Amino acid sequence: MTDFLKIQNVRKTFPGVVALDDVSFSVAPGEIHTLLGENGAGKSTLMNVLTGLYHPDRGQISVAGEPIHFTSPRDSLACGIGMVHQHFMLVPAHSVFENILLALDNVPNFYSKKKYKEKIQKLIDEFDLDLDLDIPVWKLSIGAQQWIELIKLLMRDCQLLILDEPTAVLTPQEAERLFNVLRKLKEQGKSIIFISHKMREVMEISDRVTILKKGCSIATRTRGDFDESTLASLMIGKDKIPQWQKNLQMSDEIVLDIQNLSVRNDRGLSDLDDFNLQLKKGEILGIAGVAGNGQKALAEVLTGLKNTSQGKIMAGEEDITNSNARYSYIAGIAHIPEDRKTIGIAPDMSVDENLIMKSFKSGSFRNWIFQNKKAIRRNAEEKIEQFAIKSGPDGTPVRYLSGGNIQKVIIARELSEHPAVLVALYPTRGLDIGSAGYVHKVIADGADRGMSTILIAEDLDELLKLSDRIAVMFRGKLIGYVDPRKTTREEIGLMMSGEKGSLPDLP
Amino acid sequence: MKLVMERREISSPLLRFSAPIASIAVALFVAGFLLLASGVSPLAAYKEILIESLGSLYGLSETLVKTTPLIFAGLGVSLAFRMQIWNIGAEGQIYMGAMGATWVALFSGIQNHWVMMVAMFFAAFFCGGLWAGVAGILRARWQVNEVIVTLLMNYIAILWVDYLIYGPWKDPKGFNFPLTAQFGDAARFAEYFNTRFHSGFFLAVFCALILYLFIERTVWGYEIKVIGSNPKAARYAGMNTGMAIFFVLFLSGAIAGIAGFSEVAGLQHRLQHGISPGYGYTAIIIAWLAKRSAIGVVIVSFLMGVLLVGGDSLQLLWQLPVAFVYAFQGLILFFLLASDFFIIYRVKLVKGVING
Numbered sequence A: 001m002t003d004f005l006k007i008q009n010v011r012k013t014f015p016g017v018v019a020l021d022d023v024s025f026s027v028a029p030g031e032i033h034t035l036l037g038e039n040g041a042g043k044s045t046l047m048n049v050l051t052g053l054y055h056p057d058r059g060q061i062s063v064a065g066e067p068i069h070f071t072s073p074r075d076s077l078a079c080g081i082g083m084v085h086q087h088f089m090l091v092p093a094h095s096v097f098e099n100i101l102l103a104l105d106n107v108p109n110f111y112s113k114k115k116y117k118e119k120i121q122k123l124i125d126e127f128d129l130d131l132d133l134d135i136p137v138w139k140l141s142i143g144a145q146q147w148i149e150l151i152k153l154l155m156r157d158c159q160l161l162i163l164d165e166p167t168a169v170l171t172p173q174e175a176e177r178l179f180n181v182l183r184k185l186k187e188q189g190k191s192i193i194f195i196s197h198k199m200r201e202v203m204e205i206s207d208r209v210t211i212l213k214k215g216c217s218i219a220t221r222t223r224g225d226f227d228e229s230t231l232a233s234l235m236i237g238k239d240k241i242p243q244w245q246k247n248l249q250m251s252d253e254i255v256l257d258i259q260n261l262s263v264r265n266d267r268g269l270s271d272l273d274d275f276n277l278q279l280k281k282g283e284i285l286g287i288a289g290v291a292g293n294g295q296k297a298l299a300e301v302l303t304g305l306k307n308t309s310q311g312k313i314m315a316g317e318e319d320i321t322n323s324n325a326r327y328s329y330i331a332g333i334a335h336i337p338e339d340r341k342t343i344g345i346a347p348d349m350s351v352d353e354n355l356i357m358k359s360f361k362s363g364s365f366r367n368w369i370f371q372n373k374k375a376i377r378r379n380a381e382e383k384i385e386q387f388a389i390k391s392g393p394d395g396t397p398v399r400y401l402s403g404g405n406i407q408k409v410i411i412a413r414e415l416s417e418h419p420a421v422l423v424a425l426y427p428t429r430g431l432d433i434g435s436a437g438y439v440h441k442v443i444a445d446g447a448d449r450g451m452s453t454i455l456i457a458e459d460l461d462e463l464l465k466l467s468d469r470i471a472v473m474f475r476g477k478l479i480g481y482v483d484p485r486k487t488t489r490e491e492i493g494l495m496m497s498g499e500k501g502s503l504p505d506l507p
Numbered sequence B: 001m002k003l004v005m006e007r008r009e010i011s012s013p014l015l016r017f018s019a020p021i022a023s024i025a026v027a028l029f030v031a032g033f034l035l036l037a038s039g040v041s042p043l044a045a046y047k048e049i050l051i052e053s054l055g056s057l058y059g060l061s062e063t064l065v066k067t068t069p070l071i072f073a074g075l076g077v078s079l080a081f082r083m084q085i086w087n088i089g090a091e092g093q094i095y096m097g098a099m100g101a102t103w104v105a106l107f108s109g110i111q112n113h114w115v116m117m118v119a120m121f122f123a124a125f126f127c128g129g130l131w132a133g134v135a136g137i138l139r140a141r142w143q144v145n146e147v148i149v150t151l152l153m154n155y156i157a158i159l160w161v162d163y164l165i166y167g168p169w170k171d172p173k174g175f176n177f178p179l180t181a182q183f184g185d186a187a188r189f190a191e192y193f194n195t196r197f198h199s200g201f202f203l204a205v206f207c208a209l210i211l212y213l214f215i216e217r218t219v220w221g222y223e224i225k226v227i228g229s230n231p232k233a234a235r236y237a238g239m240n241t242g243m244a245i246f247f248v249l250f251l252s253g254a255i256a257g258i259a260g261f262s263e264v265a266g267l268q269h270r271l272q273h274g275i276s277p278g279y280g281y282t283a284i285i286i287a288w289l290a291k292r293s294a295i296g297v298v299i300v301s302f303l304m305g306v307l308l309v310g311g312d313s314l315q316l317l318w319q320l321p322v323a324f325v326y327a328f329q330g331l332i333l334f335f336l337l338a339s340d341f342f343i344i345y346r347v348k349l350v351k352g353v354i355n356g
Helices: A043-050 A073-078 A096-102 A113-126 A142-155 A172-187 A199-205 A228-236 A295-302 A324-332 A340-344 A351-355 A373-386 A403-416 A433-448 A460-466 A489-496 B013-037 B042-054 B057-082 B090-107 B113-142 B146-166 B200-217 B219-229 B231-236 B241-268 B279-289 B294-318 B323-344
Strands: A005-014 A017-027 A032-036 A058-063 A066-068 A081-084 A160-164 A191-195 A208-213 A216-222 A254-264 A270-280 A284-288 A310-315 A333-336 A421-425 A452-456 A469-474 A477-482 B002-007 B345-350
Touching (some): A017 A043, A017 A191, A043 A160, A073 A081, A096 A142, A216 A228, A228 A489, A270 A477, A284 A460, A351 B219, B057 B090, B090 B146, B090 B241, B113 B241, B231 B241
Parallel strands (some): A032 A191, A081 A160, A284 A469
Antiparallel strands (some): A058 A066, A254 A310
């Protein structure tokens, strides 16, 4: 059987970044093909190439044996390639029927509502989805909204369906239903590209799995030829573990003690579930885990951006769980946010002003009700020099700085108050090697001064290199701690997929 | 061939400075056609506007009289805009401010001029502030869109003042006109040069200076700017954005309310129907033209004053409708918004098909 879609040696670069280096894989009719890779491995870029948003620099894409050339998403749809995005493209106030109709081409100006409704209803019955066509979309659960997206593609007669982390937003029951639908689609001979982080799902549904790493497709495995640990180790890689001077005399004093912490998200699911963690003074505690297993919630709870539903956070003797004491303590917990541009900076304001965003009320930057411009300027000069920030002419709005320099501004600000605890979320994501190395050095220097760091990262190399201990998270729970000097990637990979570690706690 | 829009990396200061001037020039040009259509030579009309509004002591004083409420209202609106809060309700806040000041002037029985002035000032300040504060609470607590609330509350305020002057506050000796009684001398601003020019103007300029210092120099101003630039970052930095929204809308309305005080104490000496002929709406244009800067508001308000006074003379001289002035204001705002687009984007003509 010829492959429906074949991708050969695709490469796509952006100024300064190689997003896709060399990707090849193929999808046959009636196949569910999973793409597996860490964040930043190039999955989204690849999807954007497939849906015609990006044009590859090199390489060939062919559909049903014909080489093709997408110039816009319209071309890709015309070839029968459709995608269910992570964020649904629906009009909340309109009915299910209207939303589906909106996605169709060639609807005549005077169309027969009845005919279209019947056609859609037939699909709904076929896949056993209970969906009322006249109900407005905002009233539906996330799972049902996803069905609408699927029906839209089926109405357009798409042969290849791309699902970008479809289960990330679903409850386990909804996910199970989705899998049943996918299996039926497969029986009908549709091709499906399935993107997921969740190892269990990948095992359950994939016919083949292609692993992406740093923009390359490094392996494709057929069902029966893979298990969770081979996939995990392929994804993580087998390079030598880098060496780094570790902080050997670790104190036993616990600065932060998280006990049985649970956090629910907006949909009522648990981001953190009975989570426990101890942070010792002066250590760098790495948090490993596949993205979406509660790392972000952990950081948000610690820095006061999210409330807990259960459990306790103790800072030394002080309970900082949900009390106001926490807000006062926020001064002692610094935070390098994941989303640096959306919450880390005020983009229209200067570097000087951004550097004092957390300490603008403190005495050193004000005279009575006025800002002390001289002190603010002096502080900026100091930080710009200390952190080697390339800030452009004085007063340049921060948004004109490069990603690495913005990150330096944030780090300079967060560390300026000499916090006792630093929570760093993916601090080197999207940075070039030089800036990333600098960030590592700053964190390590902080540890020498007695600062404790919770380092949440997706790059295992980074964690192994920096951390004094690594805690592994899975579905909002702590699986266990490992010692980066003794562990192997395989062990961490297994723990990331939920297997209990051999070391329940480090002595 | 295809037109492509491209975001500029950094817009040059020259461009940012010249854009408002260019947009006024283009607006003048387009308005010229309107004038031609009504059989008036544009050049003669523009010359007339300048001579009438600036060419004599009387003209200049009238221009400053019109400038005064525009400065207050423009300052109020620009303060809110600074935080990306869209206060469209300066008109209503002017009416409520005027009502507060009038209430003190008519019913407090204060005899001392300065005590009276201070009392009227604060009455106007709080009436305007609380009126806008309603929108502030709704926005901060329940995310109700402040544009709708402030706009609709204009109508309530105007009709409420109408009710007072047609009903309970009507001057018994006023031959049944919809006016309150005249204020006593204690409740009037000083007037100068035998014209209608009054102390309100100095108060307005003083307010502009205070507001400038407030925004550019104080800790609160910094907070407002951070929230305006990125509310999420502000929350992340531990700022109380809800409180700030209420506070800024309150202050914005309060400053607009002072315009009402200045109008009744300096000009009308009573509360009457139509105390503001749309100053609150013109203020929106002023705040935008001034790029939300307090000093800019003073300059632009003066230009608008020129236009209003000059426009009046066009009515007298050529029987042009007052709508011409509003059309001209609209054109300026329109071209200004368009020029913003060209400051942010560069438009290029590209040959062939665009890939990726």
